[in-house]
Amino acid sequence: MSDVQLTSLTEANLGKVQMFCGHSPTYRRGYDAKTEWMRDRMREGMRYTLLRVNGHNAGMNEYVPGEFAWRGVEAAGYLFIHCFWVIGQNRGHGYGRQLLEACLEDAKGTNGVAVVVSKAHWLPTPKLFLKNGFELADHAEPSFDLLVRRFNPNAPPPRFKRNVSKIPPGLTLYHSDQCPYTQNMPDSVTKVGEQLKVPVRIIRVDSAKAAQESPCLYGTLGYFFNGELLAYRPVGTEKLLELLKPKL
Numbered sequence: 001m002s003d004v005q006l007t008s009l010t011e012a013n014l015g016k017v018q019m020f021c022g023h024s025p026t027y028r029r030g031y032d033a034k035t036e037w038m039r040d041r042m043r044e045g046m047r048y049t050l051l052r053v054n055g056h057n058a059g060m061n062e063y064v065p066g067e068f069a070w071r072g073v074e075a076a077g078y079l080f081i082h083c084f085w086v087i088g089q090n091r092g093h094g095y096g097r098q099l100l101e102a103c104l105e106d107a108k109g110t111n112g113v114a115v116v117v118s119k120a121h122w123l124p125t126p127k128l129f130l131k132n133g134f135e136l137a138d139h140a141e142p143s144f145d146l147l148v149r150r151f152n153p154n155a156p157p158p159r160f161k162r163n164v165s166k167i168p169p170g171l172t173l174y175h176s177d178q179c180p181y182t183q184n185m186p187d188s189v190t191k192v193g194e195q196l197k198v199p200v201r202i203i204r205v206d207s208a209k210a211a212q213e214s215p216c217l218y219g220t221l222g223y224f225f226n227g228e229l230l231a232y233r234p235v236g237t238e239k240l241l242e243l244l245k246p247k248l
Contacts, residue, residue, distance in 0.1 A: 048062050049102055049103070059087060061083070074159050077155055078113060079106065084100075113149045114147065129147050172223075192244070205219065
């Protein structure tokens with residue numbers, strides 16, 4: 001029988017308990033930035049639950065009060081899930097349900113729990129949430145669904161913000177310290193801009209308000225060329241060039 005533990009990261013143990021993502025030496029700079037980012041978010045009510053199976057990190061759930069969501073949503077009064085992962089061979093054992101149930105228990109007294117999902121990539125997939133009482137609250141292109149498990153039927157459901165932003169011509173990156181895997185993105189985008197001789201603009205997303213007002217509903221990462229969204233996940237130099245080639 002597996003030894004399964006759910007551990008909450010707090011300001012007291014942050015930096016002592018290893019986080020789920022980006023802890024290899026390759027991403028040390030991003031991991032350290034994420035640690036400091038988390039410290040600030042915890043003062044805003046963020047929770048981070050680590051799933052450990054037989055002493056190893058197997059998954060996690062990062063969630064915040066909806067007012068402080070780092071996605072392009074209006075979710076005041078709800079808890080909002082940023083990231084939710086169970087990896088590899090740990091899937092299919094009910095561990096995801098345990099992580100979710102802990103979050104739902106934490107959400108008692110609120111309007112419920114909301115999460116942005118996608119069948120494409122880089123976001124939680126909808127299956128687990130739909131199996132556990134979540135329903136569709138809103139949809140937005142290119143592949144974003146906003147799901148909610150409502151505890152208060154009289155509360156307005158969460159919804160996506162429809163931000164209208166003037167993005168300048170050229171290559172624009174919106175980025176933050178939420179994910180350690182994005183540590184090299186500004187340098188990569190700058191390099192690509194120089195190679196293609198196109199103007200580059202790097203915009204650092206440094207607050208929940210800025211994330212909610214981002215032209216990309218993912219909030220904390222977005223690559224744009226001449227105002228068109230190219231990607232909202234970390235992409236390397238070669239992949240970025242591939243995405244840009246048809247646009248030039």
